[in-house]
Amino acid sequence: MDRRSFVLAGIAGLASMPGPVTRATAQSAYPGKPVTLLCPFAAGGAGDILTRVAADHVRAKRNVAAGVEYRPGAGATIAPAQIAKASPDGTTLGLYSISPFLTVPHLQKVPYDTLKDFTYISIYAYIPIALYVVAESLLNNWSDVVKFARDNPGRFRWGTSGVRGAAHIATEAAFRKEGAQTTFVPFGGGADAITAMLGGHIEAVVSADYGPQLAAGKVKLLVLTGSEKLAGQSGLPTFKDLNYPISTEAIYGLFGPANLPGEVVSYWDAATREMMATEEFKTVLKTASANAVYMNSADFTANVTQNYRKLGDAIQSLGFNTK
Secondary structure (H helix, E strand, O other): OOOOOOOHHHHHOOOOOOOOHHHHOOOOOOOOEEEEEEEOOOOOOHHHHHHHHHHHHHHHOOOOOOEEEEEOOOOOOHHHHHHHOOOOOOOOEHHHHHHHHHHHHHHHHOOOOOOEEEEEEEEEEEOOOOOEEEOOOOOOOOOOOOOOOHHHOOOOOEOOOOOHHHHHHHHHHHHHHHHHOOOOOOOOHHHHHHHHHHHOOOOOEEEOOHHHHHHOEEEEEEEEEEOOOOOOOOOOEEOOOOOOOOOOOOOEEEEEEOOOOOHHHHHHHHHHHHHOOOHHHHHHHHHOEEEEEOOOHHHHHHHHHHHHHHHHHHHHHHHHHOO
8 A cells, every 4th residue: 555645545544884983073972962852742642652752762762861841732743843943953853643744724723734744754653443342332333423413312421532634534435425413522632532431421432542442342333434444353344335425544754853963853853763663562552443554754745745635625626715
């Protein structure tokens, strides 16, 4: 499959060897300072896990002082906004997820330009976003959800890990096509939405944060919002299967401010590929119900450019309120 386009398929849809190390090169070689990775989501969700695995890898294997800071809220746009203004020296990077780059900028004003203000470094994971309910729910499949929502206008309450993100927009588009009136409840992160669902305050969550709860038998998945099937859940329909207007997976990787030096991009690209071969990374994938997928900087940048425009066209054609 062409990894440049699979993420939104449903809507259309090593550095060079160093020379001898001298005192001068040792002082200037990247990274010479601590590195901060910004996570645009609250602690406890898939985004948190997939940010920490990158920081943990370079800290353990490359002796880099790397730490994670959390910037949740505002549709996951706070971290990108901070990174867009950061110095392009590789000391401030962030976790990429599609919503703050591909959907939110089409729906509200943001203090950055997706296509101009960032360097896209590498992608290393994706998770099929799912709509899921508590294990004991009487809703056992997507058809049950649609019927309940049609029969009980406004009573089906659901939340996502970010307002106006890809999961929100894709699911709202699906409900509109089905003629179902529902109630969207905003949350600051996937963990908060799950807590509300487990407490009976909403009926469902649409996010990529279901891994631990699914493994513990606390939730059941009813539909996938993208085009990719999930291992062990091959019977679940996808939004692409159902011919809904938008289908999308969550992809995760690293990005930084515009004009990052090639040295920085090469460093993190190599570190990403090293990380993906480790048992620690495989364990993280299992915990998050994620899959490995790699894109280098060129492919990653092309993916963002292509899908930013496609998703913008889809949002406009569906008549969503835009900025």
